[in-house]
Amino acid sequence: MNGIGALDQRPTGPRLLLVRYLPGLVGETARLVHVCPAPRTAESIPEVLTAYCSERFEREDVELLEGMSGMPCTWCLLRSP
Numbered sequence: 001m002n003g004i005g006a007l008d009q010r011p012t013g014p015r016l017l018l019v020r021y022l023p024g025l026v027g028e029t030a031r032l033v034h035v036c037p038a039p040r041t042a043e044s045i046p047e048v049l050t051a052y053c054s055e056r057f058e059r060e061d062v063e064l065l066e067g068m069s070g071m072p073c074t075w076c077l078l079r080s081p
């Protein structure tokens with residue numbers, strides 16, 4: 001579970017963002033931590049993020065996490081590089 005942060009230090013490839021729905025938008029059991037690739041060149045966070053599990057998120061609906069915490073999305077973990 002600690003691998004994501006290390007992966008993000010790679011000089012190439014997409015930046016990996018850890019996102020989770022903000023509290024209150026969904027039930028606590030649906031607040032999985034998803035991994036979304038973002039262009040490394042982008043200045044800011046894209047308005048719509050697509051996770052490796054194909055789930056799409058509006059930027060305003062999610063919080064960005066510094067590290068993996070809580071319950072990770074299994075599909076995102078399996079599919080992320």
Ligand SMILES: [Zn+2]
Pocket residue numbers: 033034035051052053054055073074075076
């Ligand atoms: Zn996911």
